[in-house]
Each structure stands twice: as structure tokens, then as C-alpha cells.
Amino acid sequence: MSKQLIVIGGGAAGFFCAVNAARLNPRLKVIIVEKTGKVLSKVKVSGGGRCNVTHACFDILEMSKQYPRGGNFVKKAFHIFFTTDTINWFETRGVNLKKEEDGRMFPVTDSSQTIIDCLLTEVKKYGIEVRTNTEVKSVKPRGEKFELMLSGGKVLVTDFLCIACGGYSKSSMFDWLRELGHTIEEPAPSLFTFNMHHHPITKLMGISVEKVSVKIKGEKLEQEGPILITHWGFSGPVILKLSAWGAKVLKDRNWEFSIGINWLPDFNDQLLKEKFQQLRFEIATQKVFSKNPFALPQRLWEFLLQNSGINKELRWADLPVKEVNRLVKNLSDCEFEIKGKTTFKEEFVTAGGIKLNEIDHNTMMSKKVTNLFFAGEILDVDGVTGGFNFQHAWTSGFIAGKTIAELSI
Numbered sequence: 001m002s003k004q005l006i007v008i009g010g011g012a013a014g015f016f017c018a019v020n021a022a023r024l025n026p027r028l029k030v031i032i033v034e035k036t037g038k039v040l041s042k043v044k045v046s047g048g049g050r051c052n053v054t055h056a057c058f059d060i061l062e063m064s065k066q067y068p069r070g071g072n073f074v075k076k077a078f079h080i081f082f083t084t085d086t087i088n089w090f091e092t093r094g095v096n097l098k099k100e101e102d103g104r105m106f107p108v109t110d111s112s113q114t115i116i117d118c119l120l121t122e123v124k125k126y127g128i129e130v131r132t133n134t135e136v137k138s139v140k141p142r143g144e145k146f147e148l149m150l151s152g153g154k155v156l157v158t159d160f161l162c163i164a165c166g167g168y169s170k171s172s173m174f175d176w177l178r179e180l181g182h183t184i185e186e187p188a189p190s191l192f193t194f195n196m197h198h199h200p201i202t203k204l205m206g207i208s209v210e211k212v213s214v215k216i217k218g219e220k221l222e223q224e225g226p227i228l229i230t231h232w233g234f235s236g237p238v239i240l241k242l243s244a245w246g247a248k249v250l251k252d253r254n255w256e257f258s259i260g261i262n263w264l265p266d267f268n269d270q271l272l273k274e275k276f277q278q279l280r281f282e283i284a285t286q287k288v289f290s291k292n293p294f295a296l297p298q299r300l301w302e303f304l305l306q307n308s309g310i311n312k313e314l315r316w317a318d319l320p321v322k323e324v325n326r327l328v329k330n331l332s333d334c335e336f337e338i339k340g341k342t343t344f345k346e347e348f349v350t351a352g353g354i355k356l357n358e359i360d361h362n363t364m365m366s367k368k369v370t371n372l373f374f375a376g377e378i379l380d381v382d383g384v385t386g387g388f389n390f391q392h393a394w395t396s397g398f399i400a401g402k403t404i405a406e407l408s409i
């Protein structure tokens with residue numbers, strides 16, 4: 001008798017598990033159940049509608065460093081299915097990916113629909129049944145099978161179960177998984193931007209600086225990279241990276257914290273003071289406001305000077321030591337009070353989920369319940385932006401699908 005797999009969740013991880021399981025064991029009956037009316041809805045909106053499928057990183061250790069939670073787990077799993085496998089998998093099915101300058105990889109069509117169409121073609125090819133508007137309320141292991149209670153009161157029975165229901169924002173939403181005996185790492189949002197509504201610097205919205213260093217005061221959290229000033233506060237890669245690495249502590253602080261920005265991370269205080277001394281002689285008669293010696297955007301330079309109490313008419317030769325010290329502080333450790341967060345519209349994820357020590361990274365099978373599998377964001381794995389979250393969905397989905405195919409033959 002042929003066996004059956006039910007995958008809970010019609011997202012990237014669920015589809016990847018389903019299509020690979022069905023392909024590797026054509027006798028397996030596979031059903032995807034999805035609570036909403038649409039499948040692959042996050043894939044659709046991902047990467048601004050282009051779907052950042054993966055990242056052009058071909059070194060497992062380097063890649064694993066991009067996951068604030070679950071780095072060790074993905075490092076082992078990547079030995080089974082890595083970025084090269086993702087690229088080949090899609091290419092074999094006629095979807096070519098291209099690499100952008102920053103390493104992000106997109107379909108050459110620049111459309112997430114290409115990825116959706118590819119996965120839907122596979123679903124059709126292997127006769128996978130997709131049931132939308134079907135929410136699983138609870139799961140009970142019954143002998144060697146699972147009983148799934150659906151929202152309308154119906155019950156489904158299956159031999160293999162893969163839970164790929166994505167991240168949940170509230171702890172109580174995990175209750176049905178706790179009932180299966182699993183422990184949950186408390187959820188926290190990740191990949192958000194920092195709010196400072198009405199702060200004067202927000203008048204400089206649209207200005208970006210290629211390389212700054214930002215630290216969170218009172219924590220060992222510091223990142224370097226491009227920053228963007230927005231009309232609500234700060235965004236850009238350095239902020240998103242900090243939000244990811246600090247997801248848990250920032251939630252504990254209710255997203256109210258101070259940051260220090262070093263606008264010139266290639267200088268230290270001593271080097272800055274020496275530079276100012278040099279400028280006093282070299283451009284003595286020029287106004288400090290008119291000459292920006294660090295290639296910072298001019299309006300930002302003026303903002304920092306005003307913040308340091310420097311008079312518009314002051315010339316380099318006349319710059320008092322007190323003002324120099326204030327300017328050095330504003331350039332190297334410019335403090336801002338953050339109040340709240342805004343979710344980054346291109347990509348956001350939930351940190352937390354099923355504790356990884358309860359999952360076998362070689363199979364994605366639960367160590368607590370035989371033939372129960374997990375894949376994707378429901379696991380306590382999350383990456384920074386750049387295609388890392390989808391790569392984890394593909395990797396865990398593939399491994400779960402492959403294991404189920406092998407076990408069900």
C-alpha cells in the first residue's frame with residue numbers, strides 16, 4: 001500500500017518538501033494543506049516582487065555566519081543541500097538565476113512569479129494535491145500515523161507529516177506544536193528599521209552613507225555597512241543586520257534603546273583630532289561649513305556641525321578645542337534614541353520557533369516524534385537579508401522531502 005505525506009503550509013519550505021518527496025518516491029501520495037486561500041504568497045511579494053531566491057555564497061562556513069539564530073544547524077544541513085544545489089535545481093527546471101553585485105540572486109526574469117510557476121508545474125507533474133482554505137488546528141500521533149484536526153472539524157490521517165507553517169508572531173500560536181512535545185524558542189520579529197519620528201535628522205531623508213558602524217548602547221552589538229536616513233529614522237543594510245542580531249534583546253527592551261553611529265569607521269578619535277589639526281593649517285581660512293573633508297554628504301556634514309554647536313561663519317583656523325571635541329564625538333559616536341521599529345517591506349522574518357536540539361539536521365525529523373518533520377521558518381533559524389531565509393527554506397524542505405521519500409519506499 002502506498003504511503004501518504006501531508007505537508008502543513010503552502011509556502012516555500014512546504015512546496016520544496018512536497019515536490020522533492022513526490023519526485024523521489026512517485027508512489028508516495030502527497031497533499032499540501034494551506035490555511036489561506038493562496039499558496040506561495042510570501043514568495044510572490046518577496047524581494048520587492050523579484051524573489052531573492054538565494055545568495056551567491058559558495059562557502060558553507062561563510063554562509064552559516066549570516067544566520068543570527070541557527071548558524072550551526074544550517075552549517076550541517078548545507079552539506080546536504082546548499083546554494084549550488086538551489087541554483088542547479090531551478091536551472092534544471094528552466095529557471096535561471098542571476099547574481100547582483102551584493103551577492104543576492106534573483107530569477108533572470110526579475111519576477112517572483114517565475115519561481116511560483118516552476119513550483120506549481122512540479123506540483124502538477126507529480127500529482128500533488130493542494131488544499132487551500134484548510135487550517136490544521138491540532139495534530140495527534142495515533143499509533144504509526146498522525147491525525148490532523150482541521151478548523152471545520154474534519155480529520156485527516158497520514159503516515160508522514162511535515163510541518164512547514166512559517167513563523168508565528170505570538171507565543172500562543174505555537175500551542176498546537178507544544179502539544180506535540182516540542183519546545184518553542186519565544187518569537188521575536190527580525191529585519192526591521194529603527195524609528196525616530198520627528199528627530200531633526202529625518203529631514204535628511206534619502207541620504208545614505210556607504211560605510212558606517214552602528215552599535216547598540218549597553219549591548220555587545222555592532223555592525224558595519226551602508227545606512228539610509230528615512231523620514232521615520234534609519235534603514236539600510238547595517239540597520240537590518242543589527243535588527244537581526246539584536247532581535248531578542250531589542251524585543252526585551254520593547255524596541256526602545258540608544259545607538260551610537262560612527263560615521264567614519266576608518267578613523268578613530270586620535271586620527272580625527274590629528275586630521276583637524278592638519279586642516280587648521282591646510283585650509284585655515286576656509287569656513288568649516290563649506291568644506292567637508294571626509295566626503296560625507298554635505299547636508300549630513302552640516303547637521304553634524306550644527307549638532308556640535310559650530311557657528312556657520314567659523315573658519316578652520318579658529319575652531320575651538322571644545323567644539324573639535326564635540327565634533328569628534330558626533331562623528332565617531334553620534335547618539336540617537338530609538339523608539340520603535342518599522343517592518344522592512346522587502347523582507348521580514350520571525351526569529352524563534354521549534355528548538356533545534358529537538359530536530360535531526362540530517363533528516364529534519366523530530367527527535368521526539370517519529371515520522372514528524374519540520375521545515376522552514378517554523379524552526380528557530382533566521383538569516384539576515386539577502387536570500388538567506390529562502391535558502392534555509394529550500395535546504396530544510398529538500399532534506400525533509402528526501403528523507404520522507406526514502407522512508408516511504
Ligand SMILES: Cc1cc2nc3c(=O)[nH]c(=O)nc-3n(C[C@H](O)[C@H](O)[C@H](O)COP(=O)(O)OP(=O)(O)OC[C@H]3O[C@@H](n4cnc5c(N)ncnc54)[C@H](O)[C@@H]3O)c2cc1C
Pocket residue numbers: 008009010011012013014033034035036038039040041042043045046047048051052053054134135136137164165166167345346347348349375376377378386387388389390391393
Ligand atoms: C515581504 C517579505 C519579503 C521577503 N523577501 C525575501 C527574499 O527576497 N529572500 C529571502 O530569502 N527571504 C525573504 N523573506 C522571508 C521568506 O519569505 C521566509 O523566510 C520564507 O517564506 C519562509 O518560508 P516558509 O515556507 O517556512 O513559511 P511561509 O512562506 O510563511 O509559509 C507558511 C505557510 O503555512 C501556512 N500555515 C500556517 N499555519 C498553518 C496551519 N495551521 N494550517 C495550514 N496552513 C498553515 C501559512 O498560511 C503560510 O502560507 C521575505 C519575507 C517577507 C514577509
